[in-house]
Amino acid sequence: MENFWQTCSAKLEQELTPQQYSAWIKPLAPLDYEDGLLRIAAPNRFKLDWVKTQFANRITTLACEYWEAPIEVQFVLDPRGNMPRRAPPGAGDPALGGNGHPGGNMGGPSGYNGGGASGLGLPSHMAVQDYMQAPAPARETARPRQELSRINSVLTFDNLVTGKANQLARAAATQVANNPGVSYNPLFLYGGVGLGKTHVIHAIGNQVLIDNPNAKIRYIHAEQYVRDVVTAYQRKGFDDFKRYYHSLDLLLIDDIQFFGGKSRTQEEFFYAFEALIAAKKQIIITSDTYPKEISGMDDRLISRFDSGLTVAIEPPELEMRVAILMKKAALEDVVLSDDVAFFVAKHLRSNVRELEGALRKILAYSRFHGKDITIDVVKDALKDLLSVQNRQISVENIQKTVADFFNIKIADMYSKKRPANIARPRQIAMYLAKELTQKSLPEIGDLFGGRDHTTVLHAVRKIAADRAKSPECNHELHVLEQTLKG
């Protein structure tokens, strides 16, 4: 470590002005180096902050070059108290009355040839930047991996309610968490909005971190990954980008449908994917739909996504919705009666986020008015939500939504044509008409070009059977239902 620091300081001395070097680099001291984590101490908070924002990237790059490995650099306040001030008197420490105000002649961003944070080395998502944002020294040293991983410690398996809708996903997730890189790789979870995909992958991350606190884990939303690719592109920083992502033990990437149509992102992700899988590192992906249905996605990625295990998370069934409401209420120290929980769960069927929102409203309403939570209180608290739920869905609306979804003409809903690409959407529309409206089978038949009620019955049974056995069909229907319910 001492050797590294000598090499690194010498390099920085060449790159910086003498004042910059004396003011910012000389007062630093390497603390320790272990398992890819290098800690460097700064004598006071001001210097710590400035060094983090201005020189962290460069120091990390030099460290990676020196050890020829991905290195994370953490800047901390010197645990031994203030170190002797080695910068010459008046050498530009504004905190001590010098003239080194950021941007002034001591080397603020504009004074640093070769770049400040933006021009040197790692893009903004990189490990060192993460450390740069670590809040307080105590936490910096306590669980650096946890902070770097972006894992939300609240989203665990313990508070994930399990039911028919997510039991497969949970079983697969548990297995992957217990044997990362070994069982299903990648694990691909898909399902509609607010059904718990993000919760499940954070739960995996939390579990892996408990079992192996040194695991290098990263949770990232796909939109952020896209932004990082753009940043790496602008800064010509793909080497750092690759080094970082290819060095992970566990990559959790959320809502990958956002990669659709973004070829450069897909290319970079493909490399990361291949490198991690080859090294038996675990990848977990979520999406709002199954791999083949993601539009604008490269075929080679789609086939990779499908090469591990693909599991759906379904909308929760009634009992599961009740259990979720009760669990979330219990976390707020509130006991919901059965009839209240069933009432809410019966009326709000689309997703868990909606249930959480409803519960928040109910709790706020009852606290504000000082009333116990009864069905009448719930009706008042959720007036707006329930009126939307009760809004009548018309058969015409169903026909239009289904026709748009499958890219056929509305007229095909009434026509006598029977090619499969028309017949199936028509059967789906009939099924939804039966599920979501009060119309009888003959009435529905009439609205579909005067068809017999037995034709409607056949369609309803067929689609119900398909839905029960095919997660893809179930997903399509769920998306349509969510669209229709607004």
Ligand SMILES: Nc1ncnc2c1ncn2[C@@H]1O[C@H](COP(=O)(O)OP(=O)(O)OP(=O)(O)O)[C@@H](O)[C@H]1O
């Ligand atoms: N089975 C469950 N048990 C407890 N809480 C759940 C469950 N499923 C979802 N939730 C909660 O519902 C909320 C929404 O879940 P989450 O964000 O994981 O959904 P998502 O499927 O990732 O949605 P999106 O596609 O919009 O990103 C979160 O607060 C999550 O904790």
